[in-house]
Amino acid sequence: MTEKKLTLSLDVRSGLPIYTQIVNQIQSQLVNGILKPGDQLPTVRALAQELRVNFNTVARAYRILDEEHIISTQQGRGTYITEIPPPEVNERLRRESLEALTQRFISEAFRLGFSEREVSQMVRDRLKISKEAITNDSE
Known part of the structure; x- marks a missing residue:
């Protein structure tokens, strides 16, 4: 099996700790099927080097994922995505991924100087456009 x-x-400016961003993105990739059960992840050291972050930051993210039974680290063999989580865990992961995505969007919009009203209106407009597109596609 090859390493994934x-x-x-x-985003160091998001206000969200780096280890949380790593956890959220790995969860999101699992939920979206990018990562699959059995996929091998990079070692803590390799991922820390690649991301240019402290070793302990990646170790903390992996520890959280391991406690959630999303990954399993086998001494001398590597770190792997575990089997597909049960539906309630999968739903929680989906929700957490949406929350993290929303937080990144809102933080970036505020950083760019948009008001709460502007952000809210943009979301409403985009939801309406997406809903119309889905409705038109199904006809």
Whole structure:
């Protein structure tokens, strides 16, 4: 089995700790089928080097994922995505991924100087457009 290339995008200005961003993105990739049970993840050291973050930051993220039974680290063999989580865990992961995505969006919008009203209106407009597109596609 080959090691899975992780594509993670970290934002040091988001206000969200880096280890939380790593956890959220790995969870999101699992929920979205990018990562699959049995996929091998990079070692803590390799991922820390690749992301240019402290070793302990990645170790903390992996520890959280291991406690959630999302990954399993086997001494001398590597770190792997565990079997598909039960539906209630999967639903929680989906919700947490949406929350993290929403938080990143809101933080970036505020950083760019948009008001709460502008952000809210943009979300409403985009939801309406997406809903119309889905309705038109199904006809």
